[in-house]
Amino acid sequence: MASADKPINTDVPEKDVFALHFLQSLSNLRRQNTFNSPEKTNDRVKKIKKAAYVSMARAAGGTNRLWSRALLRRAAKENNKVVRLPRRKKRVTCLRRRRSNRRDPVEEEEAERLRNLVPGGGGMETSKLMEETAHYIKCLSMQVKVMQCLVDGLAPK
Amino acid sequence: MDPPLVNDSSFSPANPSSYTLSEIWPFPVNDAVRSGLRLAVNSTPSDKDVSTAAAAAAAAEESTVTDLTAGWGGRKARALNSEENESSKMVSLSSSGNEVKDSGERKRKLCGSESRNGDGSMKPEGETSSGGGSKATEQKNKPEPPKDYIHVRARRGQATDRHSLAERARREKISEKMTALQDIIPGCNKIIGKALVLDEIINYIQSLQRQVEFLSMKLEVVNSGPSTGPTIGVFPTGDLGTLPIDLHRNIYEQQEANEPRGSHPEWLHMQVDGSFNRTT
Numbered sequence: 001m002a003s004a005d006k007p008i009n010t011d012v013p014e015k016d017v018f019a020l021h022f023l024q025s026l027s028n029l030r031r032q033n034t035f036n037s038p039e040k041t042n043d044r045v046k047k048i049k050k051a052a053y054v055s056m057a058r059a060a061g062g063t064n065r066l067w068s069r070a071l072l073r074r075a076a077k078e079n080n081k082v083v084r085l086p087r088r089k090k091r092v093t094c095l096r097r098r099r100s101n102r103r104d105p106v107e108e109e110e111a112e113r114l115r116n117l118v119p120g121g122g123g124m125e126t127s128k129l130m131e132e133t134a135h136y137i138k139c140l141s142m143q144v145k146v147m148q149c150l151v152d153g154l155a156p157k
Numbered sequence: 158m159d160p161p162l163v164n165d166s167s168f169s170p171a172n173p174s175s176y177t178l179s180e181i182w183p184f185p186v187n188d189a190v191r192s193g194l195r196l197a198v199n200s201t202p203s204d205k206d207v208s209t210a211a212a213a214a215a216a217a218e219e220s221t222v223t224d225l226t227a228g229w230g231g232r233k234a235r236a237l238n239s240e241e242n243e244s245s246k247m248v249s250l251s252s253s254g255n256e257v258k259d260s261g262e263r264k265r266k267l268c269g270s271e272s273r274n275g276d277g278s279m280k281p282e283g284e285t286s287s288g289g290g291s292k293a294t295e296q297k298n299k300p301e302p303p304k305d306y307i308h309v310r311a312r313r314g315q316a317t318d319r320h321s322l323a324e325r326a327r328r329e330k331i332s333e334k335m336t337a338l339q340d341i342i343p344g345c346n347k348i349i350g351k352a353l354v355l356d357e358i359i360n361y362i363q364s365l366q367r368q369v370e371f372l373s374m375k376l377e378v379v380n381s382g383p384s385t386g387p388t389i390g391v392f393p394t395g396d397l398g399t400l401p402i403d404l405h406r407n408i409y410e411q412q413e414a415n416e417p418r419g420s421h422p423e424w425l426h427m428q429v430d431g432s433f434n435r436t437t
Contacts, residue, residue: 026376026380029380030380030381033381041377041381044377044380044381045370045373045374045377048373048376048377048380049369049370049373052369052372052373053369104351104352106352107351107352107355110351110352110355110356110359111355113355113359114355114358114359114362117359117362117363117366118362126327126331127327127330127331127333127334130331130334130335130337130338131334131337133338133358133362134334134337134338134341136362137338137341137342137358137361137362137365138341140362140365140366140369141365143365143369144365144368144369144372147369147372147373147376148372150372150376150379151372151375151376151379154376154379154380155375155379
């Protein structure tokens with residue numbers, strides 16, 4: 001839907017944008033850590049993880065993709081901020097597809113697991129879910145690569 | 158309007174019967190066909206006049222098509238007649254002449270109304286090919302996805318109501334997306350079966366997510382490690398020269414086009430600025 005409206009470069013996720021956002025948020029976290037009282041490491045890990053996901057969502061075209069939208073929304077909810085995302089033109093109307101007897105139950109179960117795994121997958125049609133999953137996987141692998149590079153570069157020798 | 162319809166109905170059953178007869182009994186049928194052809198070629202002038210008048214009335218192409226078909230039907234019927242009473246050819250000739258006249262009248266009547274004409278042109282085709290009727294009904298359904306008609310099975314036993322058509326289209330879409338997904342995930346091409354492929358996809362995503370978690374743990378150590386030192390927000394002086402260069406190089410080695418420098422975050426500038434002269 002969104003890809004039909006605007007041409008987003010879905011093929012190559014933006015490494016630069018992700019790295020930029022992520023480094024920014026890392027520096028923010030650093031500043032917070034130093035100014036505030038020291039937190040537990042678990043919380044810090046969670047924050048970094050969240051920052052990574054949010055910057056990935058930003059890099060993946062902001063609110064154009066369903067999964068990035070869901071990620072940003074979740075992050076905003078966790079922050080207890082009221083962030084108004086720009087409304088999509090067409091809302092997803094069918095929240096859960098009715099299941100007919102003809103479909104393979106194993107397949108449906110797997111699709112359900114996938115739905116839980118991909119952010120915002122609960123309200124997607126199955127074909128849309130596949131599309132979003134493909135994009136999500138691309139972005140995730142990009143994220144992993146960039147983070148690996150960061151770790152390698154920042155690791156104390 | 159009614160007589161041509163009656164004629165149609167009377168001619169159309171005659172076609173298959175004549176075919177079968179010709180197959181069963183070749184010699185007399187050949188004779189009859191020849192006689193019919195001769196009749197068509199050198200028919201009486203009155204008949205010719207009728208036929209030419211009909212042709213003049215028929216200006217459109219469809220009318221010619223109907224003429225041809227009507228002529229064939231007449232010939233076949235004549236053949237049948239001549240075969241039935243082989244004893245006297247003159248009788249058959251006279252009867253065939255009458256029939257030609259009939260067909261000419263029918264032609265004229267057909268040409269009179271164009272809508273009738275179209276129907277008349279469509280009808281013999283449908284009758285000659287046994288599956289023509291079903292084809293026409295399928296062509297009505299065609300404006301929906303054309304992929305459904307690539308399937309051979311979709312025509313035969315499967316239901317063609319719109320629900321099952323939509324379901325089939327949906328399944329095709331899903332499988333198409335699934336193959337695209339399979340191409341993305343390494344080593345997923347060999348797996349057969351949707352459930353297994355989905356399982357593999359889920360495993361891959363989970364592994365990626367776990368990797369992200371692990372990396373963020375590492376980054377946490379790296380990010381918060383130096384901050385315990387006295388310097389705030391800046392890496393220790395010893396690392397100032399080496400670290401950011403490595404980081405920078407590692408990130409941007411892989412990409413083709415470097416980002417413009419102006420858009421880097423401030424803290425990166427703070428540390429990297431000194432090394433820019435060296436790297437670039």
